[in-house]
Amino acid sequence: xxxxxxxPYRRAYRPAERRLVGxxxxxxxxxxxxxxxxxxxxxxxxxxxxxxxxxxxxxxxRFLPLQRPDLSPGLESATRRGLRSGSxxxxxxxxxxxxxxxxxxxxxLLIQSTGRGINDGLFGPLLVGVVGVAVVWRQLDDVxxxxxxxxxxxxxxxxxxxAGGGLVAxxxxxxxxxxxGWGAALNLASAxxxxxxxxxxxxxxxxxxxxxxxxxxxxxxxRSQERADVAAHLxxxxxxxxxxxxxxAGDSATVATLARRQERELRSWLxxxxxxxxxxxxxxxxxxxxxxxxxxxxxxxxIAVGDASLDPDVAALAxxxxxxxxxxxxxxxxxxxxxxxxxxxxxxxxFVRDRGVGFDxxxxxxxxxxxxxxxVDRVExxxxxxxxxxxxxxxxxxxxxxxxxxPEAVPTPTEGVTP
Amino acid sequence: MTTLRVAIVDDHAxxxxxxxxxxxxxxxxxxxxxxxxxxxxxxxxxxxDVVLLDVHMPGGGxxxxxxxxxxxxxxxxxxxLSVSDAAEDVIGIIRAxxxxxxxxxxxxxxxxxxxxxxxxxxxxxxxxxxxxxLDAFAGxxxxxxxxxxxxxxxxxxxxxxxxxxxxxxxKEVAKELFISIKTVETHVSSVLRKLQLSSRHELxxxxxxxxxx
Numbered sequence: 001x002x003x004x005x006x007x008p009y010r011r012a013y014r015p016a017e018r019r020l021v022g023x024x025x026x027x028x029x030x031x032x033x034x035x036x037x038x039x040x041x042x043x044x045x046x047x048x049x050x051x052x053x054x055x056x057x058x059x060x061x062r063f064l065p066l067q068r069p070d071l072s073p074g075l076e077s078a079t080r081r082g083l084r085s086g087s088x089x090x091x092x093x094x095x096x097x098x099x100x101x102x103x104x105x106x107x108x109l110l111i112q113s114t115g116r117g118i119n120d121g122l123f124g125p126l127l128v129g130v131v132g133v134a135v136v137w138r139q140l141d142d143v144x145x146x147x148x149x150x151x152x153x154x155x156x157x158x159x160x161x162x163a164g165g166g167l168v169a170x171x172x173x174x175x176x177x178x179x180x181g182w183g184a185a186l187n188l189a190s191a192x193x194x195x196x197x198x199x200x201x202x203x204x205x206x207x208x209x210x211x212x213x214x215x216x217x218x219x220x221x222x223r224s225q226e227r228a229d230v231a232a233h234l235x236x237x238x239x240x241x242x243x244x245x246x247x248x249a250g251d252s253a254t255v256a257t258l259a260r261r262q263e264r265e266l267r268s269w270l271x272x273x274x275x276x277x278x279x280x281x282x283x284x285x286x287x288x289x290x291x292x293x294x295x296x297x298x299x300x301x302x303i304a305v306g307d308a309s310l311d312p313d314v315a316a317l318a319x320x321x322x323x324x325x326x327x328x329x330x331x332x333x334x335x336x337x338x339x340x341x342x343x344x345x346x347x348x349x350x351f352v353r354d355r356g357v358g359f360d361x362x363x364x365x366x367x368x369x370x371x372x373x374x375x376v377d378r379v380e381x382x383x384x385x386x387x388x389x390x391x392x393x394x395x396x397x398x399x400x401x402x403x404x405x406x407p408e409a410v411p412t413p414t415e416g417v418t419p
Numbered sequence: 420m421t422t423l424r425v426a427i428v429d430d431h432a433x434x435x436x437x438x439x440x441x442x443x444x445x446x447x448x449x450x451x452x453x454x455x456x457x458x459x460x461x462x463x464x465x466x467x468d469v470v471l472l473d474v475h476m477p478g479g480g481x482x483x484x485x486x487x488x489x490x491x492x493x494x495x496x497x498x499x500l501s502v503s504d505a506a507e508d509v510i511g512i513i514r515a516x517x518x519x520x521x522x523x524x525x526x527x528x529x530x531x532x533x534x535x536x537x538x539x540x541x542x543x544x545x546x547x548x549x550x551x552x553l554d555a556f557a558g559x560x561x562x563x564x565x566x567x568x569x570x571x572x573x574x575x576x577x578x579x580x581x582x583x584x585x586x587x588x589x590k591e592v593a594k595e596l597f598i599s600i601k602t603v604e605t606h607v608s609s610v611l612r613k614l615q616l617s618s619r620h621e622l623x624x625x626x627x628x629x630x631x632x
Binding site for chain 2: 082267305306338351
């Protein structure tokens with residue numbers, strides 16, 4: 001539940017890395033939130049009725065954009081260097097789809113044989129034409145895809161386009177010979193129409209792809225410039241840290257803190273998103289944790305499930321959590337503080353826990369202004385609850401929660417926005 | 420009790436040496452490997468009990484190692500060990516069959532405990548992994564016992580996951596919930612099983628949003 005992004009509406013995509021043929025069924029299944037099997041089934045059943053399924057499939061193939069995974073820099077680099085497995089369609093899914101397709105074609109032929117299907121003269125060439133178009137389009141998708149992967153396109157490309165084009169041509173030829181009985185003028189006209197249609201089918205996507213590529217390249221250029229900037233910045237900061245480490249080699253606490261800060265910085269760049277402390281609860285908690293680590297030399301681990309935008313209540317929660325972190329780091333005498341935040345849309349919870357010395361709540365509850373004022377009262381003023389559990393020697397856990405307002409600012413989980 | 424036989428698979432030699440120095444003795448490090456092909460070969464040959472597996476490695480990463488070995492040698496347990504915090508890769512490797520995930524800054528004794536646990540057939544969930552899992556299953560809280568058992572966590576499993584995410588050790592979880600450690604282990608293993616087997620579309624969608632599977 002991150003704050004709304006530039007596109008507030010959901011778009012359907014064909015996922016590039018999980019497609020079997022065109023990725024239409026998978027994309028639709030993701031979009032509609034139903035198992036992909038049902039979508040495939042629907043296409044096949046629709047095909048029995050005058051080929052509607054195939055037409056719908058081809059149209060969607062044309063109009064749904066191919067989606068390439070937008071990975072963080074670290075993952076993208078790892079993918080490029082082959083350090084992680086690309087996604088792969090499972091063999092069961094392939095087998096299932098082939099079986100489904102076989103049944104579909106079987107029933108289709110059955111319908112054909114009863115004479116209720118598509119006109120027999122058209123059925124053969126249409127089938128060949130559709131397969132040809134599918135081969136060519138798939139190839140075009142792959143070219144766009146492999147450009148993103150920065151791989152050179154090979155030999156197979158040309159031959160497959162030729163094969164696809166050939167199939168389309170055969171279909172066209174078949175049409176013309178079928179129409180042989182008509183007048184010569186009509187013959188020529190139909191040949192022309194078929195040729196134009198064929199060319200349109202083959203070249204159309206090429207042209208749209210070309211236009212898409214241009215904007216994609218522009219975006220890529222901006223992105224690579226940004227990356228160069230960040231890399232330079234990180235490079236500097238790593239050098240800086242290394243210099244500081246050498247200078248402080250004797251002081252293990254400082255060394256650990258420096259190393260951890262550097263680790264955090266690199267990690268958030270490589271695998272995270274560049275969130276600002278003012279953006280959301282989790283971002284604020286992470287920023288506080290980083291500050292506490294730097295000041296008190298105690299690692300603070302933040303785990304978050306869900307997120308909430310920083311309205312006044314949630315901001316108070318974040319500030320109280322910060323105080324709790326500082327308390328734990330200062331007084332508990334531990335080498336690690338755990339922070340867990342969970343937001344379920346109605347309530348935001350934050351738990352700050354240490355396994356440190358603990359204290360007797362009853363003995364100090366009244367005069368510990370820090371705990372009362374900065375943690376408990378602050379949260380309670382905003383309609384939340386704060387409980388502190390601690391026992392001498394048994395560690396301390398501060399549990400905080402405030403209700404989350406449900407304004408327009410917080411997108412509902414069904415929006416499909418990633419938490 | 421016989422000494423556990425362990426293989427270390429990581430592309431950084433320095434890290435392998437470090438881990439070996441920390442755990443050799445209590446366990447028997449029988450093999451090391453630095454990429455997917457050599458890992459598959461050496462694991463098939465030495466048949467270790469537990470494989471410590473890096474997530475990112477030349478040749479397709481730890482996921483590929485599990486894919487190639489899991490069916491042939493189901494008795495070999497995998498424990499993912501990584502600095503990678505990318506949720507998609509961590510969940511991906513668990514879905515492929517790893518029995519747990521720990522980060523590389525884990526201490527020697529903790530790592531040994533994790534190896535024992537994995538060898539015994541239990542699951543090892545670090546707070547971070549518990550957070551990812553809760554995230555993945557989020558949104559289906561209430562009714563636990565409906566038909567699609569695999570697709571949701573029971574309230575108890577959710578509580579256990581939450582406590583682990585809050586930094587509780589298994590022992591502390593047990594004490595907090597007034598159950599035995601064995602029961603905690605059972606819950607964690609069942610969460611692992613659900614994570615691996617569930618095909619719930621929300622989970623798929625979550626994975627999809629994070630670009631995994």
